Amino acid sequence: MASPAATNGANLKFANARQSSKDMISSFISELQGEEVAVRLNSGSIFQGYCESIDQFMHINLGNCRQIEDGKEVKYWGDAFIRGNNVSYIALRGE
């Protein structure tokens, strides 16, 4: 059995690693603001556009938004709001 002190030390280290990983997610979310993004929904369709704003629930406001199905643009929407629960992933486009 490891001593309680050693176990606490390991837990603390783990907690710190988790915290930095969590910060990474929130900093990436703020990094997405103002960038060209592609949002893939659980349904499989892709919405591409300019990310006007985004929050921790992955609700997204897109500007100049177009909907893409099977690699082809099917509809131009302009401004769009996407509710976060439908989002599969958000990709930064380009470098």
Next chain:
Amino acid sequence: MAAEPLLPLEILDKCIGSRVWVLLDTGREMVGKLVGCDEYVNIIMEDVTDVDPTVGNLHWPRVLLSGNKVNALIPGGELTKYEKTDVHMSS
């Protein structure tokens, strides 16, 4: 002396920096380098391939994947030649 058991999320932390294969609820699969993750298993990946055998694969430099629909995460994911069918999206 028995080794301390690794917590599930601790294993996830150990995968950071290596390539992983992610299986989603919707049946889709993604391969990429794991950069970060949180307690909801929201994942940041780099150099990502969204594997889609019917339409063709999609490539993204950086992706934030929602943890909501993540089924499994397998370390050491590499595409085989059968999954290397790319599509070039019109943008």
